[in-house]
Amino acid sequence: MVESLTATLGRLQHQRALVSLFTSHRTLFVVLWIVAFASVFVWQRNIVDGFFVFGRGVSQGKPLPRLRPVAFNLTDFGAVGDGVAVNTEAFERAISAISKLGRRGGAQLNVPPGRWLTAPFNLTSHMTLFLAQDAEILGIQDEKYWPLMPPLPSYGYGREHPGPRYGSLIHGQNLKDVVITGHNGTINGQGQTWWKKYRQKLLNHTRGPLVQIMWSSDIAITNITLRDSPFWTLHPYDCKNVTIRNVTILAPIFEAPNTDGIDPDSCEDMVIEDCYISVGDDGIAIKSGWDQYGIAYGRPSTNILIRNLVVRSMVSAGISIGSEMSGGVSHVTVENLLVWGSRRAVRIKTAPGRGGYVKHITYRNLTFDNVRVGIVIKTDYNEHPDDGYDRKALPVLEDISFTSVHGQGVRVPVRIHGSEEIPVRNVTFRDMSVGITYKKKHIFQCAFVEGRVIGTIFPAPCENLDRYDEQEQLVKRSSSQNITDIDYDF
Numbered sequence: 086m087v088e089s090l091t092a093t094l095g096r097l098q099h100q101r102a103l104v105s106l107f108t109s110h111r112t113l114f115v116v117l118w119i120v121a122f123a124s125v126f127v128w129q130r131n132i133v134d135g136f137f138v139f140g141r142g143v144s145q146g147k148p149l150p151r152l153r154p155v156a157f158n159l160t161d162f163g164a165v166g167d168g169v170a171v172n173t174e175a176f177e178r179a180i181s182a183i184s185k186l187g188r189r190g191g192a193q194l195n196v197p198p199g200r201w202l203t204a205p206f207n208l209t210s211h212m213t214l215f216l217a218q219d220a221e222i223l224g225i226q227d228e229k230y231w232p233l234m235p236p237l238p239s240y241g242y243g244r245e246h247p248g249p250r251y252g253s254l255i256h257g258q259n260l261k262d263v264v265i266t267g268h269n270g271t272i273n274g275q276g277q278t279w280w281k282k283y284r285q286k287l288l289n290h291t292r293g294p295l296v297q298i299m300w301s302s303d304i305a306i307t308n309i310t311l312r313d314s315p316f317w318t319l320h321p322y323d324c325k326n327v328t329i330r331n332v333t334i335l336a337p338i339f340e341a342p343n344t345d346g347i348d349p350d351s352c353e354d355m356v357i358e359d360c361y362i363s364v365g366d367d368g369i370a371i372k373s374g375w376d377q378y379g380i381a382y383g384r385p386s387t388n389i390l391i392r393n394l395v396v397r398s399m400v401s402a403g404i405s406i407g408s409e410m411s412g413g414v415s416h417v418t419v420e421n422l423l424v425w426g427s428r429r430a431v432r433i434k435t436a437p438g439r440g441g442y443v444k445h446i447t448y449r450n451l452t453f454d455n456v457r458v459g460i461v462i463k464t465d466y467n468e469h470p471d472d473g474y475d476r477k478a479l480p481v482l483e484d485i486s487f488t489s490v491h492g493q494g495v496r497v498p499v500r501i502h503g504s505e506e507i508p509v510r511n512v513t514f515r516d517m518s519v520g521i522t523y524k525k526k527h528i529f530q531c532a533f534v535e536g537r538v539i540g541t542i543f544p545a546p547c548e549n550l551d552r553y554d555e556q557e558q559l560v561k562r563s564s565s566q567n568i569t570d571i572d573y574d575f
Contacts, residue, residue: 149195149215149217149268150215151193152193152213152215152264152266153190153191153192153193153211153212153213154186154189154190154191154192155183155186155189155191155192155193156192156193156194156195157179157182157183157192157193157194157195158194158195158197159172159175159176159179159194159195159196159197159201160197161179162174162175162176162178162179162182163175163178164176164201166197166198166199166200166201166220167199167200168199168200168201168202168223169202170202171202171203171204171225172201172202172203173203173204173205173206173225173230176194176203176206177206179194180194180206180207180208180209180212181209183209183211183212184209184210184212186211187209187210187211190211191210191211191212191213191262192211192212192213193212193213193214193215194212194213194214194215195215195217196214196215196216196217196220196222196267196270197217197220198217198218198219198220199219199220199221200221200223201220201221201222201223202223202225203222203223203224203225203254204224204225204230204231205224205230205231205232205252205253205254205255205256205293206254206255206256207256207257207258208255208256208257208260208263208298209257209260209263210260210261210262210263211261211262211263212262212263212264213263213264213265213266214255214264214265214266214267215266215267215270216265216266216267216268216269216270216271216272216309217267217268217270218267218268218269218270219270220267220270220271221270221271221272221273222254222255222270222271222272222273223273223275224254224273224274224275224276224295224315225275226275226277226278226279228251228279228282228288231251231252231293232251232252233249233250233251233252233290234249234250234251234252235249235250236248236249236250236291237250237322237350238378238382239323239350239351239373239374239375239378239379239381239382239384239409239411239412240374240375240378240379240409240470241375241376241377241378241470241471242375242378242470242471243290243291244291244316244375245283245288245290245291245292246288246289246290246291247471248290249290250290250291250292250293251290251291251292251293251315251316252293252297253293253294253295253296253297253320254272254274254293254294254295254296254315255272255295255296255297256296256297256298256299257297257298257299257301258298258299258300258301259299259300259301260298260301260302260304261301261302261303262303263298263301263303263304263305264304264305264306264307265296265305265306265307265309266305266306266307266308266309267308267309268308269308269309269310269333270309270310271309271310271311271312272295272296272309272310272311272312273312273313274295274311274312274313274314274315274318275313276295276313276314276315276316276336276341276344277313279292279315279316280315280340280341280342283342284340284342291316292315292316292343293315293316294314294315294316294317294318294319294320294348295311295314295315295316295317295318295319296311296318296319296320297317297320297321297322298320298321298322298324298327299322299323299324300322300323300324301321301324301325302324302325302326303325303326304321304324304326304327304328305327305328305329305330306319306327306328306329306330306332307328307329307330307331307332308330308331308332309332309333310332310333310334310335311332311333311334311335312333312334312335312336313335313336313337313341313344314336314344316343316344317343317344317345317348318334318336318344318345318346318347318348318364319332319334319346319347319348320348320350321347321348321349321350321352321355322350322351322352323350323351323352323384324352324353324355325352325353325354326353326354326355327349327352327354327355327356328355328356329347329355329356329357329358329360330356330357330358330359330360331359331360332360333360333361333362334346334347334360334361334362334363334364334368335363335364336363336364336365337365338363338364338365338397338398338399338400339365339399339400340365341364341365341366342365342366343365343366344364344365344366345364345366345367345368345369345370346360346362346364346367346368346369346396347360347362347368347369347370348367348369348370348371348372349369349371349372349386349389350371350372350373350374350386350409351372351373351374351382351384351385351386351412352386352389353385353386353387353388354388355388355389355390356389356390356392357369357389357390357391357392357394358390358391358392358393358394359392359393359394360393360394360395361394361395361396362394362395362396362397363396363397363398364397364398365398365399365400366398366400366401367398367401367402367403367404367405367432368394368396368397368398368402368403368404368424369391369394369396369403369404369405370405370406370407371386371389371405371406371407371410371414371417372386372407372409372410372414373385373386373409373410373411373412373413373414373441374409374410374411374412374441375409375411375469375470376411376438376439376440376469376470376473376474376475376478377411377438377440377470377473377474377475377478378411378470379409379410379411379412379439379440379441380411380412380440380441380475380478382412383412384412385412385413385414385415385441386410386412386413386414386415386417387413387414387415387416387417388416389416389417389418390417390418390420391404391417391418391419391420391422392418392419392420392421392422393420393421394421394422394423395423395425396422396423396424396425396427397424397425397426397427398424398427398428398429399426399427399428400428401428401429401432402427402428402429402430402431402432402461403422403424403427403429403430403431404419404422404424404430404431404432405431405432405433405434406432406433406434406443406446407432407433407434407435407439407443407466408434408435408436408439408466408468409439410435410439410441410442410443410480411439411440411441411478411480412441413441413442413443414441414442414443414444414446415442415443415444415445415446416445417445417446417447418447418449419431419446419447419448419449419451420447420448420449420450421449421450422448422450422451422452423452423454424451424452424453424454424456425453425454425455425456426454426455426456427455427456427457428456428457428458429456429457429458429459429461430451430453430456430458430459430460430492431448431451431459431460431461432460432461432462432463433446433461433462433463433482433485434461434462434463434466435463435464435466435480435482435507436464436465436466436467436468436469436480437464437465437467437476437477437478437479437506437507438467438469438474438475438476438478439478439479439480440475440478440479440480441480441481442480442481442482442483443480443481443482443483443485444481444482444483444484444485445484446484446485446486447486447488448460448485448486448487448488448490449486449488449489450488450489451487451489451490451491451492452491452492453490453491453492453493453494453495453498453519454492454493454494455493455494455495456492456494456495456496457495457496457497458495458496458497458498458500459490459492459495459497459498459499459519460487460490460498460499460500460501461500461501461502462482462485462500462501462502462503462509462534463500463502464480464482464502464503464504464506464507464509465502465504479506479507480507482503482507482508482509482510483509483510483511484510484511485509485511485512485513485536486512486513486514486515487512487513487514487515487517488513488514488515488516489515489516489517490514490516490517490518490519491517491518491519492519492520493519493520494520494522495519495520495521495522496521496522496523496528497528497530498517498519498521498528498529498544499514499528499529499530499531499546499547500530500571501530501531501532501534501547502530502532502571503531503532503533503534504532504533505533505567507533508533508534508535508566509533509534509535509536510534510535510536511535511536512534512535512536512537512550513536513537513538513539514536514537514538514539514542514546514550515538515539515540515542516540516542517542517543518542518543519543519544521544527570527572528544529544529545529546529547530547530570530571530572531546531547531548531549531550531568531569531570531571532549532567532568532569532570532571533549533566533567533569534547534549534550534566535549535550535563535566536549536550536551537550537551537552537553538550538551538552538553539553539554539555539557540553540554540555547568547570548563548564548565548568548570549563549565549566549567549568550563551563
């Protein structure tokens, strides 16, 4: 009997210890975050073509899948994967051969394990570029091997310098049916030299992206790692039907300027999912052209779904819209997002002169961990290509919703900085509970914003917003949407 009672008490004490541990919201959140982060890391290292592969080390010898009627190996064209030999001609010869097979369904180019140094090269339609495990395409670091291209028509200027810009390491224009995939092989821009020269003002042209696909459709980029881009990492420009899945994007979180992860630019019908991004600028930045050039080009970014991401950005934001959004951005959904160790979590940025619009934007199931500012809308991001922009071209910001927003260690959960010229209209908050770092006033900051809060949220919302109960019945009407309560001191 005594032994039975002792055992029972032991079990009760064990249960109470577990309850005590997990009743702490912060502890539970940290545990869940660690599990999620570790799961994503393991998953990124072991997912191949949608199947989980146990024991990464045993997969080195497995055959590469054939995803096209014809498959070539890069070595068939004279490539040497020692990290020293320059393989540009081998890539060009292989892609030329593939370009002749379009009517037969195209072909696959296999990049085997090794370090394949190359200058920039162009893809072709009906092509699969397949990077084996431990295959690494390396961008040559001498800029004289990088071709110059005209400025993007919706930017007009060149993002860093007037005139031509450097092309991307892997480039494509006017393509259809292109796949870049693999067994988590790597495309490495070796951007360190570019970043140093940029900081020292030694470059005369805008740096090039790592991968840029322009005026193309039916693009899939999956199961690879992209790292250390000279500039923006992955830049789909004026493309339709784009899928980006199971991609890891890496750059140093400091001293890697403008290394955005993914920049959908004037794109339509796009899915970005199941990715891990840790870079030196925005994790994702949705764009559609810059000031008068973007207005004239007139191609919006629309119908974009972003989901199941883990993102870190110590310099900028996890997910941004803008600031180059002059062609318009609409019908964007961001869901199931974890932003950790970052300066900002989600941000919309624009300014007078941009024109265009940001509307019908849905954020759902957001988690912030150790983030300085959670939600940001900024309307004075005054960076312009030249003095020819129209100062009366005012963007429209409306129909933006935030549902199920949670987190901890956030200094300012919300900062919506509209203006008399550019008010922010029809913003909705529902189911929000964010643990704050500093128990100060002015942590839910608003200026020139109109919208509503449904139910109870934490921290308490600004006075600009109408209050509704859980049944969406009006409780209290805001006395003024023009109240300004913005404090950049913390």
